Amino acid sequence: MASMNDKDYYAILGVEKDASAEEIRKAFQQKARKLHPDVNKAPDAEERFKEVSEAYAVLSDAEKRKRYDAMRSGSAFGGYGAPSSPAGGGYADPFGGFGGNPFGWGPFGASTARRRRSRAYNPQAGADVVFELTVDAESAAKGVRRGVTYQRYVSCDVCHGSGSVEAEHAETCPTCGGKGHITVDTGLFGVMAMTCPECEGTGKVVADPCSACGGTGRTLSASEIVVEVPAGSHDGDEVRVGGMGNAGTNGSTSGDFVCRVCVPEERLTRRQANGFNLIGFALPFLALGLVTSTLAADAAFVAVLIVFGAYLVIRDRVRWTARWWRNAGVATLNGLTNGLVIALFVTALFSCTMAGPRVRGYYYF
Structure with a gap:
């Protein structure tokens, strides 16, 4: 290879x-x-x-690409065609750095440059892959099938996801004895406890790490899937396909592929959401002014909020779909909730100020 x-x-x-x-x-x-x-x-x-x-x-990946370019030009640490270890580490691993230390030296003074980054046995469930699929309102209403190509981690074909080529089970970490941590005598600063760099705190390591996946049990690959968006779907709905997300490490379970339906005709723009928030924020002050007969004093403040909010809404095209107006109502309600809290706080503060300090049964203003 x-x-x-x-x-x-x-x-x-x-x-x-x-x-x-x-x-x-x-x-x-x-x-x-x-x-x-x-x-x-x-x-x-x-x-x-x-x-x-x-x-x-x-x-x-910007960082990986930068390291790859540097390695190709011979300017990276360990470049100039430096050989890589059987486990995929090498002198200059563009995917994972230099074993945690740019000079290749571990906590015990031994060079780690030729070793792989880690052979920790750490089974973790794979994360979901979230993909946003944009469809028009008509397609969402009728239902649609779309093919999607995406990147995800898949179970390694060589070790079948275990991370180990031959051994069936992980072994106790030889560095920490299975404790997951080690103590290092720093001399001046005394003895310090630290996470074991060999097993990364798990207490177990892969016996014979697979060279294809580096012992993680998974590799990055491209996958294809056909997503079935059911009829009657709306903006924000999700279609979940089990097991088609990222594979877990060391044989753990895979995540799901989550397709989020995006229907532009039903979605508020950021400006419109802010506009409805402002309108909702102004409503409690409008109600407060009517109840306390102080609307004339608050009129300018309320008017500015409502007019500017309406401008933000109208600036982007208004949609005439039920879901769009429902989203508008949710944004307005969020603004109303915030405005109500502040309006009540201002009312309480104003009442305390008007009451003044009470001395011998009298109020002084």
């Missing part, structure tokens, strides 16, 4: 070295659709698909 130094991710995706993030994303989508094993039956399609996914995983 070619090392990362030998791979030209820009050439793999067919983009220039100064390509923007959007250009890289579009190039990946085009390549992924053509090379996906479910679509392309060529013998090398799967391998090329994984290579494209790997290239996108690096170039789509």
Whole structure:
């Protein structure tokens, strides 16, 4: 397998070295659709698909891309074609740094540059992948099917998600003896307790880390899914597909793919939401002025809030759908709640001020 130094991710995706993030994303989508094993039956399609996914995983992340460019130019720590360890660490790992120390030295003085970043056995459930799908109101009302290509962590094919190539179970961490922490004598500052850098506090480590996933049990890849948006859907509704999110580490459960439906015709813009908030905020002061007969004094303040709020709403196009007006009502209610709290506080403060200090049964003003 070619090392990362030998791979030209820009050439793999067919983009220039100064390509923007959007250009890289579009190039990946085009390549992924053509090379996906479910679509392309060529013998090398799967391998090329994984290579494209790997290239996108690096170039789509600003920090990883910076390190990759530096490594390719020979300016990174440990560059100039430095070999990598079997576990995928190496001198300059563009995916994870230098083992926590840019000089490659651990807490015991031993060089960690050739070791992988961590072989901690730490099963954690995978996170959900949230994707926002924009459809028009007509499609949302009738229902629609859409194919989606997205990035996620999948279970490693080599170790089948366990993180270990041969061993069936994790082993006790040899550094901390399974405690999850170690003590270090710093001399001047005395003995200090710290999280074990080998197992990262879990007390267990992967016996023989898989070189494909680095012992985590999962790798980054591109996936495709067909989302069924049911008829009668509205803005903000969610369609959940179980198990199609990120795979968990070391064989733990996967998250879900969550598709959030976005219907622009039913959605308030940020300006409109702020406008309805202002209108709602003004309503308690308007009611207070009518009840206490002080509306004339508050008229200017209330008018400014309502007029400016209405301007923000009208500035962006008003939608004439029931869901849009329901969202408008929610935004107005939020503003009304905040305005009511402040109006009551101002009323109580004004009442205390007017009462004045009481001395011998009399009020002095």
